[in-house]
Amino acid sequence: MIDPLTLLLYAAALFVASVAQRVVGLGFGLVMGPVSAIVAGPIAAVPLNCIFGIVACGLMIPGVWRDIDWRRMAWLLAPAIPASIAGLLIARMVPTDALRIAIGIIAILGVLVSVVFHRSRHTLDGPTTRIATGVAIGGFNAAVGVGAPLVGMYSLVSRWEPRVMAATMQPFWVGLNVTTLVERQLLVPDGFPEWPWWAWLGASAATAIGTLFAHRIAHRVSATAARTTIIVLSIVGGAVVIVTGIVGLLAG
Template identity: 50%
Template structure:
């Protein structure tokens, strides 16, 4: 068996654990590995397809905690900006765009984290709509919208249990939108996997979700909030480094 595929399976399991416990992190963990295993264009399709699979496995476990009203304010603008994000990626230099997004993400998360010391929270449609729109653009253009969602969770002081639950339908809907939109605007990009490899890749996701269930039952609010900050920072670093490497090797 191709060792790159084995590494991809491990990344899918770890990504599923992160997605179940933190509510984000699947793309952060899986995307860099998939880029190395199958290529950058193919990685977008793989991450979005299996992101839907992971969230679909999780959603039944957290259904009663989903904030459907809050979800609507985020996901509708995110889906609406999916195609513009794809067009932006085609028009702009991808590596320069990644560097700009990475820098902004790191600054934004750092500033947002500073608000954790304050008793004040920021929330409402006026923040959710632009947050969702920005996530839609970034997810479809550079493949990482997690830092923006992390910033929103920090600023709004969204209860982690509700945040983690609401992120499952959010990523399902946004990932499906991204896959469909990419096939319409820029078709292709599937890795040369056999049919059985696609089926086998579901197994580590299931293992990760089950393991994540046990971790989620033991994690407290403070630890979960710190995990959101860490994952958001790592997402920003990942996209920044990817852009720098891309420019350096161009």
């Protein structure tokens, strides 16, 4: 269950997460991951984030339709789906907190290396890079709920134009979140949050309002500002995962 005050705070977080997701193409999971874990617990947090991620990104697709790179999305999503199954299975076998720390460190180091690579004026893209990125996003997202830093890494090394990336990642996250929900129902069926109807309605409304607001301001954000935001969110996401893992180990 959830009380009205907690729902209000959760709705505010959904609003912020939806704005970040629309403007730069990532950030929803980074904002909502810790919040959902606090509100509903670590097990229920994953389906919660998937559900509202589908709502947010699904509402954004009509507004960004013309900028979506469907071909590149397919290259990323096709390997991400089977990798997400592997991620769920690994998460069941390996201590989750230790896995979080390892993945967080890898994510931060990867983003930093990508920043250096980006400054070298070289470009790293193509089928191999896209498949490897999709595998990493799908596996990491299913295992510990963090995929955004991998998106940030790929956007930097491939020099993906931020506006196109922000558009393309909306249908990508819808596809991956739907897949994750189905996989969890089959492999890890426990932990679905038991909320009253008014809580689902209120949270969905906050997501929709955040999406509408983000549509109005997205065009005002420059490519440089968007790229800087992507780097910051990716590093922060890795750090949050590390801290969460350390806290979990100490508490255990």
